[in-house]
Amino acid sequence: MGVTEAQVWDWLDAVPDPEIPVISVVDLGVVRGVDVTGAAVKVTITPTYSGCPAMSVIALDIETALARQGVTDLTLETRIAPPWTTDWLSDKGRARLEGYGIAPPRAAGGPERCPRCRSTAVERVSQFGSTPCKAQWRCTDCLEPFDYFKCI
Amino acid sequence: MSALFEFLLRQGDNALVLGHRTSEWCGTGPALEEDIALANTALDLIGQTQLWLGYAAEVEGKGRSANDLAFLRDAYDFKNLLMVEVPNGDFGRTLMRQFLFDAFQVPWLQALCGSSDQRVADIAAKSVKEALYHLERSSETVIALGDGTEESNRRMQAALDLLWPYTGEMFADDAGDIEMAEAGVAPLPSTMRAAWDQTVQSVLAEAMLTAPQSDFAHKGGRTGKRHTEHLGHMLATMQVLQRSHPGAVW
């Protein structure tokens, strides 16, 4: 019996993002397509930022995870268009980000609230953070700094 | 050399040389946040380089890769603007250069999103999101330092005076540009002048800085004919590993 596309999506949803392991590569929106033809599986991925150093690790992790499920005929294709956007983050991913201490992206351009104490009194420390997809903010109530997932 | 190949080298080399220059700050930024911001900016630019030079290598069709183009060409084969190869100087000058470049790059990449060449349009659409973010930061920093202390204002004005004669090269059309414009691949660079002027004048006014009156322009980077002495030194550092250990892989 061959694999179904839904099965492959499920397996990919168990592959953690290498830099933010609480969300999966599917939550992050980098998996753009799954095509199954007989035993052949094609997975299309897109980079978050053009220089994102995690992309090669993500590709390797996907390959390893699918090989473990018995997929031997895998094609991984990288596509840059349409460009990745934070709109592709899943709701599950957004909730997990906040639980992990990273404020999820918002179209308004800044975090809604401090991921720790929920205060809305927050200020920006820097437009850039520990990875290309994050910025540094600080809560002026609990005084803790936190990461904000940049909205692009 | 085909006009498309040369156009792609110009795109890739601007990103590569500015990206490498910016990465020279890694570990020596004036504050931890600024160090990280510079490293991230450099990373975006190197990512864009891979896209532009990757396509350039395909168009050339001689079996070279993006890495070959980056690490095995000599200074005179580079097609970047002279402005991006000028040494970093202090933090203020580095950010002033970034700003003068970003103010061009944003409308330029926005225009390239409508290119008749789909690959060019796709790379531009990916890159412009990053360029917009860079422009936001470089504008804010130019304003903060220009309208900062007497010392920071003096340094930013000196940076502007030094870099100004390099800005004209961005708008100087040549035969290759005309061919790209006729093919609908890219607009003429000269048509970006009005948008650039508007961004630059409004940010400089807020930053309490004055643009020099002279419109003298250093040229020779985009054609590769006359680079500054600085590019060779930069490439010596950037290319040393592939030059001394050809084909070495990570």
Ligand SMILES: [Zn+2]
């Ligand atoms: Zn808080």
